[in-house]
Structures are given as structure tokens and as C-alpha cells.
Amino acid sequence: xxxxxxxxxxxxxxxxxxxxxxxxxxxxxxxxxxxxxxxxxxxxxxxxxxxxxxxxxxxxxxxxxxxxxxxxxxxxxxxxxxxxxxxxxxxxxxxxxxxxxxxxxxxxxxxxxxxxxxxxxxxxxxxxxxxxxxxxxxxxxxxxxxxxxxxxxxxxxxxxxxxxxxxxxxxxxxxxxxxxxxxxxxxxxxxxxxxxxxxxxxxxxxxxxxxxxxxxxxxxxxxxxxxxxxxxxxxxxxxxxxxxxxxxxxxxxxxxxxxxxxxxxxxxxxxxxxxxxxxxxxxxxxxxxxxxxxxxxxxxxxxxxxxxxxxxxxxxxxxxxxxxxxxxxxxxxxxxxxxxxxxxxxxxxxxxxxxxxxxxxxxxxxxxxxxxxxxxxxxxxxxxxxxxxxxxxxxxxxxxxxxxxxxxxxxxxxxxxxxxxxxxxxxxxxxxxxxxxxxxxxxxxxxxxxxxxxxxxxxx
Numbered sequence: 388x389x390x391x392x393x394x395x396x397x398x399x400x401x402x403x404x405x406x407x408x409x410x411x412x413x414x415x416x417x418x419x420x421x422x423x424x425x426x427x428x429x430x431x432x433x434x435x436x437x438x439x440x441x442x443x444x445x446x447x448x449x450x451x452x453x454x455x456x457x458x459x460x461x462x463x464x465x466x467x468x469x470x471x472x473x474x475x476x477x478x479x480x481x482x483x484x485x486x487x488x489x490x491x492x493x494x495x496x497x498x499x500x501x502x503x504x505x506x507x508x509x510x511x512x513x514x515x516x517x518x519x520x521x522x523x524x525x526x527x528x529x530x531x532x533x534x535x536x537x538x539x540x541x542x543x544x545x546x547x548x549x550x551x552x553x554x555x556x557x558x559x560x561x562x563x564x565x566x567x568x569x570x571x572x573x574x575x576x577x578x579x580x581x582x583x584x585x586x587x588x589x590x591x592x593x594x595x596x597x598x599x600x601x602x603x604x605x606x607x608x609x610x611x612x613x614x615x616x617x618x619x620x621x622x623x624x625x626x627x628x629x630x631x632x633x634x635x636x637x638x639x640x641x642x643x644x645x646x647x648x649x650x651x652x653x654x655x656x657x658x659x660x661x662x663x664x665x666x667x668x669x670x671x672x673x674x675x676x677x678x679x680x681x682x683x684x685x686x687x688x689x690x691x692x693x694x695x696x697x698x699x700x701x702x703x704x705x706x707x708x709x710x711x712x713x714x715x716x717x718x719x720x721x722x723x724x725x726x727x728x729x730x731x732x733x734x735x736x737x738x739x740x741x742x743x744x745x746x747x748x749x750x751x752x753x754x755x756x757x758x759x760x761x762x763x764x765x766x767x768x769x770x771x772x773x774x775x776x777x778x779x780x781x782x783x784x785x786x787x788x789x790x791x792x793x794x795x796x797x798x799x800x801x802x803x804x805x806x807x808x809x810x811x812x813x814x815x816x817x818x819x820x821x822x823x824x825x826x827x828x829x830x831x832x833x834x835x836x837x838x839x840x841x842x843x844x845x846x847x
Contacts, residue, residue: 415507417497426518427486427585429575432463432495433476434509440501441469447477449495451487451516453598456634460535471501486585488596489603490534490570491516517723518583521575530554530565531622537575538608545611546573546618553619554626557650562714563626571618572603580605595624616651627717635723639680642717645697649705652698660695668751669691675754676742677699682724703745708734 423431432447447463465477475497481487493516497509517523521536526543531554533547550571557563574580577592580603584594592613593604602621606614610662624647631638648660667673674689674696682694705713712733719729727737735743739754746753 399603412506412508415497415499415509419511420497420509422495422512422514423494424514424516424519426516426520426540427583428481429490430479430481430493430516431476432465432479433474434497434511435472435474436467436497436499436507437472438499438507439502439505440503442467442473443469443500443502445475445497445499447475447495449479449493449499451494451599452492454600454632455598458671481585482615487516488594488599488601488603489517489572489583491596491599515573521579523806530568531571532568533571533573535573535575537573542608542611543573546571546606546614549615549692550618550622553622553650556619556723557623557646558625560710561623561626561646561650562710562717563623563630563646565626566629567600569600569602569622570575571622571627572601573614574603576604576607577605593621595621597625597628600625620647623650630714631721633721633723634834636722638717639698639726640682641676641679641693641697642720644683644694645701648694648698649701652702660691660698662695663688663692664695664699664817667695668749671752673751676738680738699749700741700745703748704734704741707748 399774418437420434421432423433425431432449434441436445445465445467447465448460449463450459450461462478463477465475467473467475480685487493492513494511494513496511498506500506523531523534523536526540526547527533528547528551531547531550533543533550535543535546540833555563574583583603593602595602602625603619604614604617604621624643627638627643627646672692674692676696679693679696683690701713703718704716716729716733719732720726724732730741731737734741742754745751
């Protein structure tokens with residue numbers, strides 16, 4: 388259930404440059420060009436470089452394939468011995484940068500210069516970041532590529548079929564369709580999955596790496612029933628990301644998780660959360676829609692209630708207003724419209740209005756509306772990334788108060804005027820400057836006339 392939005396940026400001794408950095412370079416003579424993985428900790432790049440003169444500088448350019456708002460090339464500067472032929476090596480330590488998800492595609496190339504200033508560029512190489520401790524097998528179907536090592540072919544086909552059912556359900560009920568292949572890595576148990584990612588603090592059973600179109604889940608052959616629902620849940624996160632990908636912000640979490648739980652309702656996975664929702668309704672313990680727009684609570688009971696509410700609200704919107712409006716809401720959010728304005732545009736009510744009609748539909752007590760001006764959160768869009776594949780940290784909103792209206796007899800606050808002494812002082816200063824300028828101009832004019840008169844007298 389955990390969504391991973393991971394961006395690997397900076398390592399010690401690294402800089403980043405725009406992708407459009409390549410320029411004319413000679414074809415490099417590179418041999419033994421390879422990368423060796425010590426999964427999940429390090430990737431060691433090495434090669435033997437040759438040039439017409441002693442090699443003076445070496446740069447390793449590398450990166451990984453992912454969906455980002457701006458592409459970058461990572462640059463590393465390995466140590467080497469200057470010579471016409473030299474060996475180079477550089478180690479990418481994931482323990483410092485944070486690990487990539489299993490299945491991520493790496494690329495690299497060598498750019499180096501000799502003493503004469505001639506630059507060489509090697510061909511780009513690629514490799515898949517994946518452990519070799521398991522004997523991975525792969526089956527495919529349309530947009531899905533399922534990789535597994537524990538269990539027979541029937542087990543894998545069963546999970547793949549569940550994924551296909553989930554894709555069809557999302558297409559017909561939520562308007563969500565894939566636009567690129569999705570890789571699913573099935574680990575044989577939770578521990579194997581934890582071992583594949585460094586410093587992972589907690590797991591809910593699966594994780595989705597949105598930029599990479601990669602899903603990893605720990606499913607044993609004996610737990611296939613739960614696995615079918617988990618497959619659909621995580622795939623839905625990817626589909627939502629495909630439709631709503633934007634550099635303008637992220638959609639509210641209640642929409643993302645609500646759609647994911649709604650899609651797995653085919654497997655009755657939502658029943659777990661329904662109990663928490665029913666209890667909250669009976670005890671007047673419903674969480675506000677605003678409070679589940681960001682990261683869910685770390686308290687298990689509140690987290691499960693957040694999932695239950697999100698599912699119920701999404702189901703209410705789709706059942707009442709149909710799939711087309713849900714698709715319209717998602718595309719409106721993708722275009723950078725804030726959630727209240729997007730809901731108003733598509734449905735005719737904002738988040739408070741949605742919460743009111745949804746509470747009525749499930750028999751919950753209505754919201755308590757305060758007569759005082761309400762502090763509203765305005766997000767500070769400064770991304771905070773956990774550099775070790777953890778869940779993204781919540782953005783801390785900056786509260787501000789909505790001013791009370793002054794239309795009905797109230798007087799708006801007046802801006803303070805500057806004191807009279809300051810006004811007179813500035814006026815006097817301006818007059819003095821004008822006087823000095825006038826005297827200077829007059830003196831210049833008189834002097835010019837005197838010079839002209841003397842020249843005339845000398846001529847006569």
C-alpha cells in the first residue's frame with residue numbers, strides 16, 4: 388500500500404548537468420566495460436580506456452530510466468593514472484545515496500580527454516539493478532510483466548490474471564488505463580522483500596515506485612488470495628500516476644488510496660477497512676476530508692480508518708456521479724487545479740461540500756461548522772525526499788486566516804500614512820536638490836557665454 392516516490396540525486400563527488408550536455412566527441416576505445424552489483428549495496432563501474440595521447444581527465448556519466456519533470460545526467464570523477472591506456476573504476480554506494488528499486492534500468496558511458504584536448508565518448512551501456520540470489524522467471528500479458536522465483540507457473544499466472552482483471556476494472560470503473568509497461572516483482576515472502584531495499588522502515592506488504600513503473604510485493608504461494616488484492620491495489624497506484632503525472636503537485640492521498648482500495652473491492656479486500664469506518668460512524672469519530680488529504684496517520688487504527696473513508700468517498704463519487712466525472716477530476720488535478728477548485732468545477736462542491744453529502748450518504752453526523760474564520764492550509768511546495776526509498780515526507784502547510792468580510796457595514800483596515808514630518812523633510816530635500824541643479828546649470832550657462840564673448844573680442 389505504500390507509494391514510493393524516490394529520486395536519487397547527489398552522491399559525494401558528484402555533480403549534475405542537464406541532459407543536453409553532449410557535444411562532438413571522438414569514438415572512444417573502451418574495453419572490459421562493465422558494472423558489477425553487490426545487491427542491494429553497491430554498483431561498481433569499471434573499464435579500460437585508450438587514447439592517442441596521455442589521458443588527462445575521466446568522467447563517468449550515468450543515470451537510470453524513470454519519469455521525472457527534468458532529466459539529468461549524473462557525473463562521477465574516478466581516480467586514474469594518466470597514460471595512453473588506463474584502468475578506471477568507480478563505486479556507486481547505495482548505502483549513501485539510497486537504493487534503487489529492484490528492476491530499475493541503469494545506463495552509463497565514459498567521457499574522457501587526452502593531453503591534446505581531444506575528447507572521447509564511449510557507447511552507452513545498460514544493466515538491470517536486481518539481485519542474482521533468486522532464479523527469476525518472467526511472464527507477460529499486455530502491459531504487465533510479472534517476475535517471480537517462488538512458486539510454480541500456475542501461481543504466477545493466477546497473480547498475472549488478477550492484475551489483468553484489475554486493469555479492466557480500473558478502465559471501466561475509474562477511467563484509468565496504462566500508458567507504458569509495468570514491472571511487478573513478486574518476492575517469496577516479506578523478509579526477502581525487505582532485504583531487497585536498504586533502510587526500509589516498515590512495510591504494508593507491497594510498494595509502488597511510481598517514477599519507474601515498478602511494483603514489488605511479498606507474496607508466498609500459500610497467501611495467493613491476499614496477493615491478488617495486493618496486486619490490484621499497487622497496480623492502481625501506477626495507473627493513477629500515469630493519468631495524473633504532473634510537475635505542479637501531487638493529488639490528495641484520499642483520492643489515490645481510495646481508488647486503490649476501490650479497485651481491489653473485487654477481491655473483498657475493502658472489508659477490512661469497512662469495520663473501522665462503521666465503528667467511526669457509530670461513535671462520531673469520522674476524520675475530516677482535509678486531514679486525510681496528506682500522509683495518513685502512523686497510528687494503525689487511524690490509518691485503517693483513513694483507508695476506509697477514502698474507499699467509501701471514492702465509491703460514493705463513482706456510484707453517484709459515474710466514471711466520466713472521476714476521470715475528469717483526475718485530469719483537472721493533473722492540470723494543476725487545486726482540489727477545492729477541481730471538485731467545484733467537476734461536481735459543483737468543494738471538499739467541505741463533498742464531506743457533507745458523503746456523510747449524509749453513510750448516515751454519519753454532519754460536520755461541525757465554526758462561525759470563526761477558518762485557518763486554511765496553503766502547501767509550501769518544497770519537495771522533501773527520503774534518500775533511501777522511504778515514503779515521501781509530508782509537506783508542512785503554512786496556515787493563514789481567511790479575513791472576515793467587510794461588505795455588511797464593516798470598515799476595511801486603512802493603510803497607515805507616513806508622518807507629516809517625514810513628508811515635509813522629503814519635500815524639502817527634493818527642493819534643495821532642484822535648487823543645486825538650477826545653480827549648477829545657470830553657472831554653466833554663464834561661463835559658456837563669457838568664453839564666447841572673449842573669443843569674439845579677440846577676433847575683433
